[in-house]
Amino acid sequence: MKIVTRVKLMPEADQAAALLATLRTVNEAACWVSGVAFEHGVPREYELRKHTYTELKARGLGAQAAQHVIKKTRDAYTTLKANIRAGNLGKPGSKRRVKAESKPITFRPKAAQPYDDRCLSWQYDARTVSIWTTAGRLKRVRFACSPGALKMLREHRKGESDLIERDGVFYLIAVCDAPEADQYEPHGFIGVDLGITNIVTTAERTGSGIALEDLTGIRSRVRLRKDQRTTLHSWSFHQLASFVEYKAQRAGVPLVYVDPAYTSQQCSDCGHIDRRNRQSQATFACRSCGALMHADDNASHNIGRKGETVWTAGRESRVPATP
Known part of the structure; x- marks a missing residue:
């Protein structure tokens, strides 16, 4: 089963500045990709990549970061479509639904950015990570978490992790794939x-x-x-x-x-x-x-x-x- 584990990053001042600048850059780029997607009728991810990848690279994004920006933008439109289909934004013609459908999706300057193992690596014993930023790769960025969370990360972390910032504090939200607990016979x-x-x-x-x-x-x-x-x-x-x-x-x-x-x-x-x-x-x-x-x-x-x-x-x- 998928379990989400959160760790707190404790970067030095220059590292924090690089992380914040990276979030702002990738989310500004995501807003631009969203406008392109909206203009072209929200094409599939592969088609959207053809329209945006070169420009994203020119904006200073690495190959993997560019791919993640495109994917998270396309995923946002998929989620919007699902919410519309489920009626969560009201009936056709309702004010809320019309507003959602009439303009491109936007991303907050500090919205989460996904990382895979090619742009983020974990050093569990040292409790540090190495992470890509627009200023280059940051090494030995310290993190803190509970012993249970560290054990979960060490044994079951798999897939992407999201970098987020909340009230001046940076976190990594990691996905762990752990075995399910055995289900017991209930007494009522x-x-x-x-x-x-x-x-x-x-x-x-x-x-x-x-x-x-x-x-x-x-x-x-x-x-x-x-x-x-x-x-x-x-x-x-x-x-x-x-x-x-x-x-x-x-x-x-x-x-x-x-x-x-x-x-x-x-x-x-x-x-x-x-x-x-x-x-x-x-x-x-x-x-x-x-x-x-x-x-x-x-x-x-x-x-x-x-x-x-x-x-x-x-x-x-x-x-x-x-x-």
Whole structure:
């Protein structure tokens, strides 16, 4: 599985100046490539390279840096197209979508720049890196990270690393390809609802699995109050699920998706379903048995039970048929 590991660079003053100048140069170049791509209808990467590579070399970019600038620009348009197709920028003709489609993508002066092993090398014992810049190759740039991160880098780092700058501090974001943890047989499931924290940690400690609501297309399927719409758009359900999936996979925690129907209206004590059971955003009061609890707790219990059902059904389907 892919694991992202971040290390902090500790460059000398002249090294920091070279790194900052490099980020500004490559992102200025990426903005120029983006304009060319937009003008030519965003051609494939190979075609875009024919239009831009010579100019990028003339701007002082090395061969690999030029290739990475072209690729990250093309990838940005691929991501934009995917977001448009998924409806994340609104319907055709909406103000946000028209704005995104009507002009070239731009890159911040300090946006991340990818590096491969030909322009970045790691010296783990010395805790230094050698990295390409527009001022030449910088050697013995010190970095700092935890012992666990260093072990991960040493044993599993593979592929590209991104150079970024945040508030005057430089980081390298490295991709590691580590084996997945063995998945255990869960003792029940923890249902995940909005607002629950440290859910991965809790599941691993208790030997439980995790059940998430399958909220695909929720924006078009349900009507929400204004306060609920704010929550929905401030934290993407897809981002939440992706984060939990990633952490669960690393820890070997079983994870399933369940049908979200009635999880907030059904009483987790007696099973009675009534939309009036949900008296407010925080309060659940069953009109049948009188159970009173926090609405999120009630929903998480329902989601957890559905998770057990889905897991059991999946396990039974994996058992070979009796001859």
